[in-house]
Amino acid sequence: MNADPATQLRLLDLQAADTALSQLAHRRRTLPEIARIAEKATAADAVHTEVIDAQTAVADIELEQTRLENDVETVRARTARDDARLQAGGLPSRELEGLQHEIATLARRQSNLEDELLDVMERAEAAQASLADASSRHDALVAEQRALEGERDAAFADIDAAAAQRSPERAAIAGELPADLVALYEKARAQSGNGAALLRQRRCEGCRIELSGSDLAAVGKAEPDAVVRCDNCRAILVRTAESGL
Template sequence: MNADTATQLRLLDLQAADTSLEQLAHRRRSLPELAALAERTSAAQALHDEVVDARTSLDDIATDQKRVEADVETVRARTTRDEARLQTGGLPSRELESLQHEIATLARRQSSLEDDVLEIMERAEQAESALTDAQRKHDELDVEITDLQRRRDAAFAEIDAATAARTPEREGIAAGIPTDLMALYERARAHSGTGAALLRQRRCEGCHIELSGSELAAARRADDDTVLRCENCRAILVRTAESGL
């Protein structure tokens, strides 16, 4: 394939534009804010689950506390009733003994239930503390996430603006290159990431490998309009006064 020197030199401008666009795309994909956002979002979801679990635990504890407190009130009411019967007097000795035994049993039951209430209240305090801690951490993460999103969006806007400015330049260069040469360039770029590279001091600037003796001899013999390829990376080699031929 042949192309005049000026057209081959334009391939270097095209490669520079493509390299710039690829760098912008890579920067957009690999912004540190993206990884930080993913990590913070995952942590926030875990903390959200902790908050939900803590609230559920508090609800369950409150239900347990109401049940036990209701049992305490039932025992107290029964004790009050039994004590009132005891004070009325006139009970047969057997019934009196049974009533006194029941009052003692109720007292033990009430004491046990009141201990249960205290234990439940301690559990509620611990659950409330866990909820407060998880909610605080979640709120702090929300602030971090909002800041990271702001920084990400600002970086996206900057990158997108640079891409929007560079793209028409690339399209303009490509429009001035013959179709067959452009197709060769695109195939080379698909192969190694470099479509065209400067031959500088007998070294391909695409793969940074020096041409072999036979390659150099072929390059020296080639006409100026002959399109050369790097045998290693397959990029189009563009010759200039710096090529060292």
């Protein structure tokens, strides 16, 4: 394939545009905020599990507390009824003795229930504190994640704006060049990432390898309009006065 040396030189502008676009795409994929967002999301998920567990513990304790409170009220009501009967008097001695025994039993039962209730209330306080702590940590992680997402989105916007500026420029350059030359360039770029590279002082600027021996001789003998390629990276070698041939 042949192409005017000036046209071949224009391939370097096309390569520069493609390199810039590739760098922008790589930067978009590898923004540090992306990894940090993932870390925060993982941590937030783990703490969210703690929140759910703490909520479950609080709910269970509240149910237990409600049951004990109801039991205490039931015992108090029964005691009040027995006290009223006792105060009313007129009971046979055997029934009076049984009523007094029941009142004493109810008193012990109420005391035990109130001790249990106190213990449950202490556990409820601790469970609520654990829930508040887990919720606070979860909210903080989510807030940090949202802030990082804002930073990521701002960086995305800058990158996308730069790419939007470069893409028409790249298209304009490609549109100036012969279709067969662009096709060869694209084929070479697909192979190694470099479609075209400057030959400077016998070194391919694409793969950074110096030409020698028969490769150098073949390039040196090629006509100025001949399209030559690097045997190592297959990029189109663009020759200038700096090529050292």
